[in-house]
Each structure stands twice: as structure tokens, then as C-alpha cells.
Amino acid sequence: MAKTEIRVGGLGGQGVILCGSIIGKAAAIHGGKHATLIQAFGPEARGSACSAQVTVSDDVIGYPYVKNPDLLVIMSQDAYNQFVPKLKPGGMVLFESELVKPGPGLPEGAVAMGVPATRFAEELGRRLVLNIVMVGFFAGVTGLVPFEAVEKAVLDSVPRGTEDLNLKALRKGYEYGREQAASKEA
Amino acid sequence: MGPESFPRNLSLRDGTVVTLQPLKPGDMADLQAFYRNLPEEERLVLKDDVTTPEWAVRFMQRLGTGEVISLVAVKDGHIVGEGTLYRTFAGWTRHVGELRIACHRDLRRKGLGTVLASTLVKLATDLGIEKIIVQVVENQLGARKTFEKLGFHKDAVLPHHVMDLAGIKRDLLIMANDVSLIWAAMEAINQDTPLFLGE
Numbered sequence: 001m002a003k004t005e006i007r008v009g010g011l012g013g014q015g016v017i018l019c020g021s022i023i024g025k026a027a028a029i030h031g032g033k034h035a036t037l038i039q040a041f042g043p044e045a046r047g048s049a050c051s052a053q054v055t056v057s058d059d060v061i062g063y064p065y066v067k068n069p070d071l072l073v074i075m076s077q078d079a080y081n082q083f084v085p086k087l088k089p090g091g092m093v094l095f096e097s098e099l100v101k102p103g104p105g106l107p108e109g110a111v112a113m114g115v116p117a118t119r120f121a122e123e124l125g126r127r128l129v130l131n132i133v134m135v136g137f138f139a140g141v142t143g144l145v146p147f148e149a150v151e152k153a154v155l156d157s158v159p160r161g162t163e164d165l166n167l168k169a170l171r172k173g174y175e176y177g178r179e180q181a182a183s184k185e186a
Numbered sequence: 187m188g189p190e191s192f193p194r195n196l197s198l199r200d201g202t203v204v205t206l207q208p209l210k211p212g213d214m215a216d217l218q219a220f221y222r223n224l225p226e227e228e229r230l231v232l233k234d235d236v237t238t239p240e241w242a243v244r245f246m247q248r249l250g251t252g253e254v255i256s257l258v259a260v261k262d263g264h265i266v267g268e269g270t271l272y273r274t275f276a277g278w279t280r281h282v283g284e285l286r287i288a289c290h291r292d293l294r295r296k297g298l299g300t301v302l303a304s305t306l307v308k309l310a311t312d313l314g315i316e317k318i319i320v321q322v323v324e325n326q327l328g329a330r331k332t333f334e335k336l337g338f339h340k341d342a343v344l345p346h347h348v349m350d351l352a353g354i355k356r357d358l359l360i361m362a363n364d365v366s367l368i369w370a371a372m373e374a375i376n377q378d379t380p381l382f383l384g385e
């Protein structure tokens with residue numbers, strides 16, 4: 001039974017929960033797997049710590065809480081500092097490279113890969129879609145869920161009228177993720 | 187939505203196929219021929235005399251600066267419809283874009299105007315324009331219906347502002363679509379509040 005535990009972390013207002021929700025929807029609704037989502041908020045909504053715990057599995061998930069994730073998707077320095085020590089050895093951190101400076105202390109065998117998601121989102125026209133760039137980056141690097149499933153999950157999740165730009169953001173992150181993953185393998 | 191989205195073939199309600207593409211500098215003569223073929227009554231309500239060489243020069247200059255974005259529908263090598271988005275980069279109304287749409291008589295009530303308008307609304311939204319307006323004469327019922335379906339509503343009425351060929355004065359409606367609300371909805375679901383649980 002393949003089970004992957006993911007933690008998405010960042011600041012309230014960055015779309016951390018939506019990011020986790022899209023990954024879960026892509027896996028469970030469009031990818032033929034099982035998924036759970038747990039949300040955690042800081043004392044204030046905007047600008048405080050916020051995270052989502054997502055579990056994706058080929059089998060039914062009995063326990064949805066993520067203590068030691070296999071994968072981290074990180075959009076703030078605080079989230080990096082807080083969650084990296086809990087990453088499993090051999091795990092992976094995907095981080096927003098303009099907001100996070102990765103420090104030492106990665107668990108043994110763990111890999112860290114960055115994406116300038118904020119810049120990509122701004123170049124596309126809206127900083128707001130940085131979380132969707134992160135989802136694309138996640139899909140491109142990990143291959144955990146097919147791109148088409150993630151695409152459908154994005155379309156299911158974003159407001160009408162914003163689909164085009166969100167899909168562009170997704171593809172931008174995905175292609176960058178594919179390139180980064182290929183260069184790591186080479 | 188960007189240049190990679192064009193040219194795009196479209197099948198209208200009656201099966202007529204047209205190609206949607208951005209206006210190119212070499213298309214100006216054909217565009218003016220299209221406007222010349224519109225009934226005089228309709229040309230009268232256009233804001234500019236689009237048949238003059240001076241207008242063509244001004245239009246091309248604004249295309250070059252990006253203040254004007256023009257999409258044309260082409261059938262059998264000729265323009266049969268045009269949609270234009272006008273915007274400014276400075277001043278009080280730099281967040282506002284204005285749409286103007288014209289379709290060949292034979293292709294009306296077949297969905298061409300809706301496609302031109304909705305494509306330009308998407309382009310405008312992606313460009314960060316927050317409010318789109320369109321000016322419609324009170325008796326242009328088809329156009330009013332089309333824009334209402336796209337989320338436009340009556341924002342202002344200028345009474346007796348337009349006089350037709352017969353000397354009848356009509357109200358000019360300014361219809362608006364506040365597309366910033368679309369992105370406000372995206373911002374709302376990105377809030378990361380427990381409210382999202384109920385979505």
C-alpha cells in the first residue's frame with residue numbers, strides 16, 4: 001500500500017488550504033486514489049501560520065493526521081523552520097524560493113527544491129495565483145498525481161472567470177518542476 | 187489567455203465557421219471595408235468615423251502602444267466582426283477598459299458578438315483591468331442582452347444622448363462589469379480561514 005503524507009505550510013492569505021485541497025481533490029476525485037485533508041490555522045486568519053495536512057494513499061486512510069511528512073510544500077520561512085525538522089529522512093521539501101531561505105538541518109537523505117512561484121505569479125499578472133504555481137511545481141516534481149487530474153481539480157476549485165490564469169499558473173509551475181526534477185536526475 | 191490562444195476557429199450557432207485572431211497591421215484596409223459595409227444608421231452610433239485614413243493611423247498607433255486590443259473574426263479571408271478593448275495606462279480610469287463590438291449583419295444572433303465580447307472580457311481580466319464598460323443605445327436590445335449574459339449591468343443612463351438619422355433622440359446606457367469581483371472571489375478562497383471548510 002503506497003501512502004504519501006504531505007504538509008503544506010505558509011501564511012494565512014497565501015492559499016495554503018486551497019493548495020492542499022487541490023492536491024487532495026486531484027488524487028481522490030480525479031486520480032483514483034484516497035485522500036484526506038486536515039486544516040490548521042493560527043490565531044488570526046491573514047498573515048499568521050497556517051498549514052494543511054494531506055494524505056494520499058492507494059488504500060483507505062485510517063488516520064488522517066500527518067506527524068512526519070514525506071513531502072513538504074512550503075511558502076513561508078516560519079513554516080520551513082517549523083516543519084522541516086519533522087520531515088522523514090529521505091523526504092522532500094518544495095519551497096517558494098523568494099520567500100524561503102533553506103537552512104541546514106535537512107533530515108538525512110532529504111532533498112530541497114525551490115521555485116520562484118511569487119515571481120512567476122506576478123509575471124502572469126496576479127500574485128494571488130502563487131499557490132497554484134506551487135501546486136503545479138508539486139505535480140511536476142513528484143508525479144504523485146497525473147497532471148490532467150490536477151488540472152481538473154484546479155478547474156473544480158477556482159472561481160468562474162479565473163480559470164485561464166489559474167491553469168497558466170499551474171502549467172508554469174508544472175513545467176518548471178519537470179525541468180528541475182530532470183536536472184536532479186541527470 | 188494570450189497570443190498562444192489564437193488563431194482560433196469557431197463554429198457559430200448556424201454552423202458558420204469563423205477564425206478569431208488579433209488584428210494585424212496589414213488588416214486595416216479590410217477592417218475599414220468591413221465598417222464601410224455596415225448600414226449608415228449603425229455607423230452613426232460609433233464613437234469615431236472609422237472609415238477615414240486618419241482614424242486608421244490613430245488606431246494603429248494605439249494598437250502599437252497596447253492601449254487598444256483588437257480581435258477580428260475572419261470568414262473567407264475577410265473580416266466579419268471586430269471587438270476592441272480600449273484602455274489607458276495613466277489617470278483616474280487606468281483600471282477601466284471599454285469594449286466595442288461590431289458584427290456583420292449576416293452573422294448576428296449567431297453567437298459571434300458573444301464570443302468576441304467574452305474573449306475580450308477574459309483578456310481584460312487577465313491584464314488586470316478591474317472594470318469593463320460598454321456603451322449601448324437603449325434600442326440595441328440584442329447587444330444589451332448579450333452583455334447582460336456576460337455579467338454587465340446598467341451603470342448609468344445619459345438621457346437623450348444619441349440622435350439617430352431620423353432625428354430621434356435616444357438614451358445612451360453605460361453598462362459595466364466589475365471583473366475585480368471575480369478575483370475578489372479567488373482572494374476569498376485563498377484567505378485560509380475556517381470558513382473554507384463550508385465551501
